[in-house]
Amino acid sequence: MRDDPTELVQGTLEMLVLKTLTLMPMHGYGIATRIEQISDGAFRVNPGSLLPALSRMERAGHVKGDWKATENNRRGRYYTITEKGRKALKNETATWDRQTAAIYKILEA
Amino acid sequence: MNWMRSLRDGVRALRNKQDRNAEIEEELAFFVQESVNDKVHRGMSRQDALRAARVEVGSTNTVEHRVWNEGWEARAERLWSDLRYTLRRLKRMPGLVAVIVISLGLGIAANATIFSIVSKFLLQGVGVGDPATLTTIYRTYEHGQCCNNLPEPVYRDIREESQSFSGVSAYYELVPASISNGAEPKREWGQAVTSNYFDVAQLKMTLGRGFSAEEEKAPVIVLGYRLWQQRYDGDRSIIGKPVDVSGHVYTVVGVAPKGFRGLDQILDPQFWVPLGDLSELTAGAPNPESRSTQWLRAAARLKPGVTSAQAEQELNVIAERLAKTHPATDKGNGFHLEAAGMPPARDKRSLELFLLAVSVVALLVLCIACANVANLLLTQAVQRQREMAVRLSLGATRPQLLRQLLLESVVLSIGSGVVGVLLSLWATYALSSFRLPVPVAMDLSVHVDGHVLAYAFALSVLAGIVCGAFPAWTASHPRIPNALKGEEAFARPGRRWALRDLLVVVQVTLSLVLLCAAGLFLRSLQSAAAMDVGFRSRGVLMMAIDPQLHRYTPERSIGMLHMVRERMSALPGVLSATVTDGVPLSMGHRSDGFEVPGRPKPQGENVVELYMAGPEYFETLGIPRIAGRELGNENPASPKVGVVNEEFVRRFFAGDNPIGHTVNGAGVPYQIVGVVKNTKSRTLGEAQRPVLYRSIDQNLGSDPSGDGYTVMVRYQGDAATLAKAMEHEIHAVDPALAIFNTTTMEEHMHEALFLPRLVSTLFTIFGLAGVLLSLVGLYGVMSYSVSQRTREIGVRMAMGAQASQVQTMVVRGGLRLIAVAFLVGVPLALAAARLAGNLLYGITPWDAKTFLTVPLLLLTIALFACWIPARRASRVDPMKTLRME
Structure with missing residues (x-):
């Protein structure tokens, strides 16, 4: 599994990032690692899509980014989910559930 | 707000582009650093970890670029750089820009000027508070619209009985009075109004107030803004002062707001007095008790929440009741409501039709201009095929090129819009000098207002896209191998009719139609001016007194x-x-x-x-x-x-x-x-x-x-x-x-020719503009075709063709276009003439003189436009062209 990471399903990245951020504020690399870990390495998120997505979500007001000093005295950008982000996550999850259920039904039939 | 944050962040990013880039860079560097630390932590050597992390991240430049591109500011920046490039390019060809801007400017000016009339009479509305709920009451007879005016008892019945209105006021449209400001008396026109008139209209007075309820018969007067400025020098202390109105002493209580000219669009009253005093002012005041003398206009303010339809229904219930109590006079009567300030429905329809017809004509002029510009841009596209091919080969996408090219034509057309608005400022000024030959005060002046500006802007953008779309598409689709070799990249061999030819045919056709119309209207004006009116107009002078x-x-x-x-x-x-x-x-x-x-x-x-x-x-x-x-x-x-x-x-x-x-x-x-x-x-x-x-x-x-x-x-x-x-x-x-309307009979006759003069002036201007534009188009196409065929002509001449033969050949090519245009244009012009039939005086729509002269004239000029490039073609030196091979 670990040798064969797949690309994320189109349009799910933002939902996964929001879900990850509900646990606690994180920086970009933290988010990427977290997604990779929880999916048992099935999904790998590279910064080429993660950072633009974070920038987009920040503009949309779903997350809030702040510069904070890390333990080894560097500056890292930490993202926090906002109230609006939580709402968006709820909506997206609901849509996603409906869609997967439908797809599943078709595959079962 | 979401978009506000986006706007704020975007503007900040644009203003400090370096800061924003540094931020992106730092975040990415941090990401890489964390990744490396993580890998080292898991047992990789620092060097291997660094290499692995770099592979994962890929090109940092690409990542940074992608983050930057997420915001709208990136698009704005690209547009701005395209714009700067466009302006730089246009600066290098001032001649072309001038021709395009003047062509389109003429077309847009024609449309903006006509639209200023539309705006004045159909869009502007009157300057009252909350115009949406102010209505004018018209009388109907047997359900057909009959009268603008009401008898005074009927007005009083409506005022007392109706529940739909918060106020119903009435006014007598035009009352003359001699007003003296201490010096010379002058005859002015005003209105006699009920005391609630200013309250119903909800006017914000410049000075003082309107009339109060007790002033139904009091000698008080409200002055119009213009009268106050002209006759009293805008004296701010005029409130409470007496003025002499036809020998009576009236007290000024207010000055109407600037631009307020009553509730009708074209009248120009300049004072308001209470209606109860009317019989004192004019000898012929209608009988206020008569139920059959229709003389009052009624304006009513709808109560909040009441629609015009509901109010109309209520009024008609009242009308039924009145028909029973006053069967002799009120039987068959009904009421109908219109928005205040609009002409009554009947007049409105014919006005709309007239304006629609003239607007269509103005749009035709714009079409001719657009065809011209499209042609010029096509020629441009041909000259740029190499540039486009190179840019495409270097990785530019077609949409990018298309955007750039369209931007160019839109920039040009907005420039033309500015020229057009300037031209129409002058044209509306000229148009406002037309007067109707009537003895009462009318305001027919038209101006470039907000509506007109918006219309001109929309039209310019539209024109830019219309003229630019095809040339841009062509230019962004060159045949790359041909273009890179410097060959004609658009010529599709074997095609006899290029788009350019078609555009010229359309132009010549349209201008033929316009010019025929202009010819007809000029002939009509001529015959109207020469018409025997039955009396001698020369040497008669007149002036009026009352x-x-x-x-x-x-x-x-x-x-x-x-x-x-x-x-x-x-x-x-x-x-x-x-x-x-x-x-x-x-x-x-x-x-x-x-x-x-x-x-x-x-x-x-x-x-x-x-x-x-x-x-x-x-x-x-x-x-x-x-x-x-x-x-x-x-x-x-x-x-x-x-x-x-x-x-x-x-x-x-x-x-x-x-x-x-x-x-x-x-x-x-x-x-x-x-x-x-x-x-x-x-x-x-x-x-x-x-x-x-x-x-x-x-x-x-x-x-x-x-x-x-x-x-x-x-x-x-x-x-x-x-x-x-x-x-x-x-x-x-x-x-x-007071002496007024001093004029000679000849001047009066000049005004009496108002309609034929207006129409023929409009069509002559439109027709000439159209002809000028299409000749430029014809000339452009012919000289382009000559320049494309230089080699062929050189070979022909080397083989023994005479200069005259070459000239004939080129002119024949142009003649082919003109012939097609005439075949389509003459029947079209005849059909259009039929439509205009009832605007013509003393001549038939198929006036032989017009339909012989105009095509011949146009043909001569068109041949001339073809002959100049033809002559140039015949001067081709065969040796030179052959050596170039």
Whole structure:
């Protein structure tokens, strides 16, 4: 599994990032690692899509980014989910559930 | 707000682009650092970890670019750089830019100017508070719209009984008064209004207030802004001061807001007085108790939440009740509501049709201009094919090129829009100088306002996209191998009709149609101006006075007019002098239904035009007498006498001798004493109307004129000097008399030609602009085709072709386009002429002179436009071109 990471399903990245951020504020690399870990390495998120997505979500007001000093005295950008982000996550999850259920039904039939 | 944050962040990013980039860079570096730390932590060597992390991340530049591109500011920045590139490019070809901007500018100016008329009469509305709930009440008869005005008792019934309105006001549209500001008295037009008029209109007064409920009959006055500025120098302390209004003392209580001209669009009243006092001001005030005299306009303010339809329903319930209580006068009546400030539905429809027709014509001019510009841009596209091919090869995408090219044409067209608006500023100014030949105050001026600007802007952008779309598409799709070799990349071999040719055909066709219309209208103007109106217009000078405004009794008026006429006759240079109550060709004067006792009904309508005449009337106007005698100083106490025209005799007496017979007009008997030749009465284009001239002395008392009385003299010499002398004589009789409408009959006739002059001016301008534009187009296409065929022509000449043969060949190519355009254009022009038929005076829609002259003229000019490039082609040096091979 670990040798064969797949690309994320189109349009799910933002939902996964929001879900990850509900646990606690994180920086970009933290988010990427977290997604990779929880999916048992099935999904790998590279910064080429993660950072633009974070920038987009920040503009949309779903997350809030702040510069904070890390333990080894560097500056890292930490993202926090906002109230609006939580709402968006709820909506997206609901849509996603409906869609997967439908797809599943078709595959079962 | 979401978009506000996005806007703020975007602007910040744009302003500090470096900061934003540094931020992105730092975040990415941190990401890599964390990744490396993580890998080292898991046992990789630092070097391996660094390499692995770099592989994962890929090009940092790409990542940074992708993050930057997420915001709208990236798009804005690209647009801005495209814009700068476009402007730089355009700066290098000022000639092309000038031609395009002037072409499109003309087209847009034509449309903006016409739209300023649309805006004034259909969009602007009146300057009242909350115009949406202000309505005008019209009367209907048997469900058909009948009248603009209501009898006063009907207005009072509506005001008392209706529940739909928060206020119902009424006004008498135009009341003349002589207003003195201490110096010379001047005749002004105003309105008599109910005391709630200003409250219903919800006006924000410039100074003071409107009328209060107790002032229904009080001598108080509200001045119009223009009157206040012109006659009182904008004196801010005028409130509470007395002014002299036709000899009565009125107190100024307010000044209306700037630009307010009552609730109708075209009238120009400049003062407002309470309606209850009207009979004091004018002798002919309608009877306020009559249920059949329709004279008041009613404006009503809808209550909040009540729709116009609901109010109309309620009004019609009231109308049914009124029909029962007053069956003699109110049966069949109903009411109808329109938004205030709009012309009544009937007039609105014909106005809309007229404006629609003119707008279509203006759009045609714009189409011709667009075709021209598209052609020029196509030529440009051909010249840029190499540039485009290179850019495509270097990785630019077609949408990118397309965007860039479209931006170029939109920039050009917005520039043209600016030129167009400037041109139409001038055109509206010129248009505003057209006047209607009526004696009352009207405001027909048009201006470039917000609506017009928005329309011009939308039209410019649209025009830019329309002209630019095809050339841009072509330019962004070159055949790359050909283009890179420097060959023609768009020519599709074997194609006989290029788009360019088609555009020129369309242009020539449209301008042929426009020019034919212009020719027709000019001929019509010519024939209207030369039309025999039945009286001599040269050497007649006139000016008006209104003794009623100065509290003259009828007897005193008659005596004063006698004195004035005699003094005029004695002036040097005056051949004859007379007095009358109205000038012919003023778009309608007074008329009544007539009958002849003891004779069959008239052939045709029984409406007869009525003019009062003093001694020497027919001599002054040069109307030949056929039988009987003329009118003199008749005895007011004797039976009334009248002189009729030939049409009257034809209609009422079937050609028999009418002299000695008595005819009845609205119950008043007139004994016919003379017959004169026909004259035009209301307008130039009308079919002959019957006219009865009656004695001014016998009718001034019983049927006074509302517009005053006009003194007319036939003179020799200088009109301006004589006018001074005449004014002097009038003031010698009574220095308080206000003199107005001083003009010569020729000037008046000039105004009477209003419609044919307006239409022919418009079409001549449009037609000439169209021709000019399409000639530029034709010339452009021909010279382009010559430049493309230089090699071929060189070979032909080397093989022995003569210069004249080459010229013929090129001209024949142009002729092919012109021939097609004429084949389509002439039938189109004939069809258009049919539509315009009832705007023409004295000529048929298929006027042979026009339809022979115009195509021939256009053909000559078009051939000339082809011949210049042809001559250039025949000067090709075969040796040079062959060597180039």
